[in-house]
Amino acid sequence: MSELVAEQFDDLEQQTEAGTLGMWTFLATEVLFFGGMICGYTVYRHLYFPAWHNASLIVDNFRFLGVSSGAWNTAVLLTSSLTVALGVRAVKLGQNRLLGRLLAATLILGIAFLLIKAAEYTHEYHEGVMPCYGVFHPDAEISANLHRAAIGSQISETKLLRQFQLFWVFYFFMTGVHAVHMLVGVGLFTFLLIETRRGRYTPQKHAPVEIMGLYWHFVDLVWIFLFPLLYLVR
Amino acid sequence: MASIPYIPEYGVRETYLNAKHSIASWLLTRDHKRIAVLYMISITLFFAVGGSAAVIMRLQLLTPHSTLVEAETYNKLFTLHGIVMVFFFLVPSIPTTLGNFLLPLMIGARDLAFPRLNLASWYLFIFGGSLTLTALILGGVDTGWTFYTPYSSTFSNTNVVVAICGIFIAGFSSIFTGLNFIVTVHKMRCPGMTWFRLPMFIWTIYATSIIFVLATPVLAITLTLVALERILGVGIFDPALGGDPILFQHLFWFYSHPAVYIMILPGMGVVSELVPAFSRKQLFGYSFVAMATLAIAILGFLVWAHHMFVAGISIYGGMVFSALSFLVAIPSGVKVFNWTATLYKGSISLETPMLYALGFIGLFTIGGLTGLFLATLGIDMHVHDTYFVIAHFHYIMVGGAVMAYMGGLHFWWPKITGKLYPEGWGRIAAVILFVGFNLTFFPQFILGYLGMPRRYYAYAPEFQVYNVMSTAGATILAVGYLLPMCYLIWSLFRGKDAGPNPFKAAGLEWQTTSPPPPHNFDKTPTAGEPYNYHEMDFSDV
Amino acid sequence: MPQTQHKIDGIPLYLLIYCLLMALLVSTVIAATFDMGRWNVVAALTIAVLKALLVILFFMHIRHSSRLTWIFAAAAFLWLGLLLGLTMTDYTSRTSPAPNSNAQISLTAAIR
Numbered sequence: 001m002s003e004l005v006a007e008q009f010d011d012l013e014q015q016t017e018a019g020t021l022g023m024w025t026f027l028a029t030e031v032l033f034f035g036g037m038i039c040g041y042t043v044y045r046h047l048y049f050p051a052w053h054n055a056s057l058i059v060d061n062f063r064f065l066g067v068s069s070g071a072w073n074t075a076v077l078l079t080s081s082l083t084v085a086l087g088v089r090a091v092k093l094g095q096n097r098l099l100g101r102l103l104a105a106t107l108i109l110g111i112a113f114l115l116i117k118a119a120e121y122t123h124e125y126h127e128g129v130m131p132c133y134g135v136f137h138p139d140a141e142i143s144a145n146l147h148r149a150a151i152g153s154q155i156s157e158t159k160l161l162r163q164f165q166l167f168w169v170f171y172f173f174m175t176g177v178h179a180v181h182m183l184v185g186v187g188l189f190t191f192l193l194i195e196t197r198r199g200r201y202t203p204q205k206h207a208p209v210e211i212m213g214l215y216w217h218f219v220d221l222v223w224i225f226l227f228p229l230l231y232l233v234r
Numbered sequence: 235m236a237s238i239p240y241i242p243e244y245g246v247r248e249t250y251l252n253a254k255h256s257i258a259s260w261l262l263t264r265d266h267k268r269i270a271v272l273y274m275i276s277i278t279l280f281f282a283v284g285g286s287a288a289v290i291m292r293l294q295l296l297t298p299h300s301t302l303v304e305a306e307t308y309n310k311l312f313t314l315h316g317i318v319m320v321f322f323f324l325v326p327s328i329p330t331t332l333g334n335f336l337l338p339l340m341i342g343a344r345d346l347a348f349p350r351l352n353l354a355s356w357y358l359f360i361f362g363g364s365l366t367l368t369a370l371i372l373g374g375v376d377t378g379w380t381f382y383t384p385y386s387s388t389f390s391n392t393n394v395v396v397a398i399c400g401i402f403i404a405g406f407s408s409i410f411t412g413l414n415f416i417v418t419v420h421k422m423r424c425p426g427m428t429w430f431r432l433p434m435f436i437w438t439i440y441a442t443s444i445i446f447v448l449a450t451p452v453l454a455i456t457l458t459l460v461a462l463e464r465i466l467g468v469g470i471f472d473p474a475l476g477g478d479p480i481l482f483q484h485l486f487w488f489y490s491h492p493a494v495y496i497m498i499l500p501g502m503g504v505v506s507e508l509v510p511a512f513s514r515k516q517l518f519g520y521s522f523v524a525m526a527t528l529a530i531a532i533l534g535f536l537v538w539a540h541h542m543f544v545a546g547i548s549i550y551g552g553m554v555f556s557a558l559s560f561l562v563a564i565p566s567g568v569k570v571f572n573w574t575a576t577l578y579k580g581s582i583s584l585e586t587p588m589l590y591a592l593g594f595i596g597l598f599t600i601g602g603l604t605g606l607f608l609a610t611l612g613i614d615m616h617v618h619d620t621y622f623v624i625a626h627f628h629y630i631m632v633g634g635a636v637m638a639y640m641g642g643l644h645f646w647w648p649k650i651t652g653k654l655y656p657e658g659w660g661r662i663a664a665v666i667l668f669v670g671f672n673l674t675f676f677p678q679f680i681l682g683y684l685g686m687p688r689r690y691y692a693y694a695p696e697f698q699v700y701n702v703m704s705t706a707g708a709t710i711l712a713v714g715y716l717l718p719m720c721y722l723i724w725s726l727f728r729g730k731d732a733g734p735n736p737f738k739a740a741g742l743e744w745q746t747t748s749p750p751p752p753h754n755f756d757k758t759p760t761a762g763e764p765y766n767y768h769e770m771d772f773s774d775v
Numbered sequence: 776m777p778q779t780q781h782k783i784d785g786i787p788l789y790l791l792i793y794c795l796l797m798a799l800l801v802s803t804v805i806a807a808t809f810d811m812g813r814w815n816v817v818a819a820l821t822i823a824v825l826k827a828l829l830v831i832l833f834f835m836h837i838r839h840s841s842r843l844t845w846i847f848a849a850a851a852f853l854w855l856g857l858l859l860g861l862t863m864t865d866y867t868s869r870t871s872p873a874p875n876s877n878a879q880i881s882l883t884a885a886i887r
Contacts, residue, residue, distance in 0.1 A: 007753075008345040008422070017841075018347045018421045024844055025413045028851035029451045035855040036455035036485055040470065042859055043481050043866055060807075071804050078800065078826075082793045085834040092783050133467035162469065162476030169468045173459070210836075217835045224826045228819035232807040420843065448854050484862045535857055539865065551865035 016207045050153040051163035056233035070231035077220045080109035091206040103193045131168040249749040264349035270335035284318035292705040308691035309376035316379025328500035339743035342424025342759045347417040358407035366400025369393035383471035383482040387463040398457045412446025427761035438503030441531035445492045453489035487538035495534040501638030511739040512588035513580025516765040519572040526565035533562040559609035586660030590641030597633025622682025648732030652749045659721045667714030673707025792833045
């Protein structure tokens with residue numbers, strides 16, 4: 001029992017409540033962390049809408065079976081949230097084997113997300129839209145589109161190109177930071193899976209699963225907003 | 235009092251200081267009291283570094299065109315001074331030292347909610363601080379602590395990225411500390427300790443923690459964007475590449491304005507403990523002070539663009555932020571009135587901590603009122619980026635926050651170390667500090683009003699007399715800091731042993747030994763009404 | 776302190792929420808194919824908010840959590856709103872100087 005409850009706490013209930021509240025507080029900091037980027041996004045979308053609309057169409061254009069990779073990624077993450085929620089339910093009911101399977105499924109889905117993202121990044125690199133100096137060379141088709149857009153919106157072509165590049169900065173940075181958070185999530189859930197195989201989690205000691213589950217759901221939440229903001233600028 | 239364990243080989247009772255002696259027992263401690271001491275030593279070192287830069291700057295400014303340092307070096311000096319003093323001294327100071335030490339004691343808990351996270355916070359602080367200090371000293375950074383773009387992101391040739399990395403890491407130290415404090419106050423109060431029985435210091439630490447948690451992440455991401463811009467050559471804030479430099483300022487000040495409330499709220503909390511203790515009287519208007527504390531924390535998030543009135547924001551935006559800035563002054567005023575009302579008809583004694591508290595009330599009021607001048611658009615047009623602003627924030631940061639820290643350090647020194655500091659020297663140092671401070675910074679109000687710009691290594695000859703006054707004051711101020719450094723350390727070896735409650739103050743921390751045992755209380759206490767001075771017996775004082 | 780963590784939802788409920796989430800995903804993709812002018816972003820964000828609410832309420836169990844947790848979660852989004860909202864008061868109220876005014880002349884000269 002003494003191993004279950006740390007010495008600064010009076011009982012298991014206090015410990016669990018403190019842990020959960022601590023995770024929610026941490027998630028609040030993460031909302032503001034991503035929020036800084038979202039603020040910058042909001043400002044530039046307001047100022048540079050034509051260029052950003054154009055760029056967003058390009059992002060959305062990378063498709064598997066006619067559906068954009070962004071939509072696939074959203075579906076993958078929503079499914080992983082389901083497996084996490086079912087996993088938390090399983091541990092509270094003492095269903096250890098089911099918990100293991102659900103955690104493994106979550107991991108597979110998380111890795112699938114990262115692989116799709118990697119494919120997107122590679123494709124975008126080849127299109128020449130990665131925004132660092134030396135590498136930013138939009139290919140012929142994109143350049144032609146931009147040229148037409150400049151004429152249509154009556155903005156000088158150099159300016160439009162700069163505004164277009166700025167979209168890509170935000171795209172890579174926002175999805176990149178999100179991907180780092182996904183990696184951390186994959187790491188945490190690998191740990192959870194190993195501990196589950198050792199039978200460490202019981203209905204009494206289920207808090208770590210629930211608390212890390214909150215983190216995973218949060219990363220899913222961020223993506224729920226990133227998808228329309230980056231892929232669906234219309 | 236409950237029985238205290240006796241360790242035969244030490245011959246004294248077990249306290250958090252003598253429980254274990256190895257270096258590992260300090261560097262791997264989970265005891266919030268030891269972590270507080272680790273922080274205390276760390277921030278004192280940072281203060282010395284930041285203060286040294288100020289000394290050199292004040293020497294440079296003795297004459298209008300001094301050649302003590304070059305212009306480039308001067309830029310690096312004020313950047314170092316700002317970064318070190320803001321991020322590595324003021325922001326952590328009271329929360330990580332007095333806050334860490336006292337929070338569990340004041341609420342009757344055995345430790346914080348997450349002791350290992352607390353230790354991790356200290357390591358993050360040390361690592362981030364060392365990284366930034368290295369960047370600042372080896373080569374330097376010349377952007378100012380505000381890192382305005384596009385200078386910091388494109389044009390500066392100095393160690394901006396490394397400095398930013400250190401600040402980013404230290405930012406997470408703050409975030410985790412704030413998280414720890416919030417969860418502890420919500421979940422670990424002892425029986426009977428309702429919210430409105432908490433010492434006011436806890437209210438302010440709690441409000442500060444809210445700011446830590448909600449503001450610091452925005453700074454983290456903003457500085458990361460600047461670093462990214464430098465490394466990748468992209469244009470988030472660079473107008474030549476389509477970016478908006480004012481966006482940087484919006485994001486930067488969204489953190490940095492609430493940050494100044496991080497720096498002052500704990501100081502207000504300390505004063506709210508000192509004034510009742512040395513007036514032998516209940517804190518007047520407790521619930522108003524508590525609500526004012528929360529109001530400052532929340533309203534403080536709504537005023538950031540008053541740092542940007544002349545930067546190029548719209549005039550309508552300026553009006554909105556100016557009005558909100560007037561609003562945030564009100565709860566601060568409420569607190570000053572309540573402290574004054576606490577003093578009224580109190581049985582006042584002028585021990586060292588009380589001298590610092592009284593100094594705080596006066597100097598914070600001047601600093602705060604001059605803040606209202608700056609919030610007025612018409613005045614700000616003229617005094618923005620002059621010494622008026624510098625005087626304003628030093629009145630609050632030094633006249634306010636640092637004096638509160640000194641007052642709290644003295645008041646709780648017996649509790650932390652078990653030793654009494656020499657009261658005579660304490661009073662002398664407090665007065666020297668007060669005189670030195672005013673001589674240093676009051677002339678700067680005049681300088682700013684007359685038009686002397688800030689961050690300049692030279693100035694027009696007509697400003698010299700005030701600059702000389704300011705430098706002279708700085709010398710006296712330095713003595714005011716060195717004296718406590720000396721006698722406080724002396725007291726560790728030769729000071730008289732303090733009993734559990736040398737000042738006869740109210741509060742659960744005074745119900746345990748000085749220094750406290752590792753687990754704070756032998757028996758979990760039950761809370762009563764706070765500041766119950768009217769119930770205490772002072773007949774033997 | 777009342778025990779709020781003991782309610783365990785059934786599998787059918789989780790599957791229902793999941794189906795709703797997928798339906799919302801499909802609708803957001805379809806909505807993007809219509810040109811609704813400034814209403815596109817409103818539609819997209821409304822659907823995103825609905826998805827977020829479903830995840831927060833049901834998957835993250837805020838439904839069963841204490842009032843304190845509600846407040847923490849709400850505060851986070853409120854603060855994000857403050858950051859975005861107050862910043863945009865600047866950007867949406869910026870006006871170009873009137874043509875041929877002194878401000879316009881200095882601005883043009885500065886850009887050249």
